[in-house]
Amino acid sequence: MSASPIYLGVVGVGGVGTAFLSQLARLPNAPKLVLLARSSQTLLAPTPAYSPAIPAADWATAAAAPSLNKAGALSAEEIATYLASAPGRAILVDNTSDINLARQYPTFLKKGVSIVTPNKKGFSDDLSLWKDIFASAAEGKALVYHESTVGAGLPVLSTLKDLVATGDEVTRIEGVFSGTLSFLFNTFAPASGSSSAQWSAVVAQAKELGYTEPDPRDDLNGMDVARKLTILARLAGLEISRPDSFPIESLIPAELASLPSSADGITQFMNRLPDFDAEMATVKATAEKQGKVVRYVGSIDVAAKAVKVGLQYFDKDTAIAGLKGSDNIISFYTKRYGANPLIVQGAGAGGDVTAMGVSADLLKVVERLR
């Protein structure tokens, strides 16, 4: 007997979304792609049959497919209604970084549409939204998987959930949580050898490689790391009210802090950043004088309910100092693991590795819905 079909809507076809579509096209027993959207265009399989499905491979192939309905941007409510009306269970994959879409997850979940996403905004916003998301999932008997919101495809959330679910006591979580900031410091201030790279040039390279957030200032101001720590702390049982409820060290030059958040603001920021290269060169030199390197790290002390995000100096022979590329390293200290933490390490940014986490979550949801 063949399993009943599952219907899939995908929003966002940028670096992660494009890699995800390419992986989706190769998945065995993939759900039927019936909605594909970017910021101003939406492709839909015609109702009421929700057929033919959209070919997954990439946006251009999908957009050229015959017999699909085409529309401009739909509201979250419209997307939720379309998916919930499909003749089977439905899943939304949100590959955007849009907070407004994330705020509508409860609408999808209450209608029984499951959510899979690397978008960390919804899970790290007000605690009330976090609670609403999981209460709505229970109400709609829908599922929520967001592994790639922390450490991209690395098994960070699944590891933490397993530790908690099996009764271990997590006492501390610490490490490097940003692929972008890891790449920046590993390249700008390597622990072995030397580098003459300017800070602004390495920031431009990280953006080019697809490691940064759509707005790279979200990485440089520490908010991306703060959001990840908020998610981890909540999963470890701490009621963190907001991602800015603890001190966050920003690497944005004060003079550039008030540029607009628009696309033009991003361009202005990138163009003016080279004027401030001396600031980060001073930070690097100060660490070097002590025989150390500077890295951007975060920690959660569960008992003290304390979250910290910012720069620290490290001896050159430590694991954090020796990270390569966009690697994250996340250490879980728990009662069972004692003094030697459980450590997860590997690439923490990039389209393919992030999409892997999204695709793996999708497979888990499909398996549980069937």
Ligand SMILES: NC(=O)C1=CN([C@@H]2O[C@H](COP(=O)(O)OP(=O)(O)OC[C@H]3O[C@@H](n4cnc5c(N)ncnc54)[C@H](OP(=O)(O)O)[C@@H]3O)[C@@H](O)[C@H]2O)C=CC1
């Ligand atoms: N890049 C990485 O290494 C990692 C990224 N993530 C997360 O993955 C998500 C995607 O990142 P990335 O692919 O790099 O970002 P991109 O900027 O490359 O892509 C964003 C995509 O979302 C679309 N989009 C934005 N807003 C809307 C909206 N309201 N409705 C429909 N579509 C919208 C854009 O449309 P259009 O094409 O029209 O511009 C674009 O296709 C983010 O949440 C990010 O934090 C998580 C871990 C690692």
Ligand SMILES: N[C@@H](CC=O)C(=O)O
């Ligand atoms: N911009 C983020 C992407 C993954 O979350 C990072 O650099 O870590």
Ligand code: NA
């Ligand atoms: Na992850």
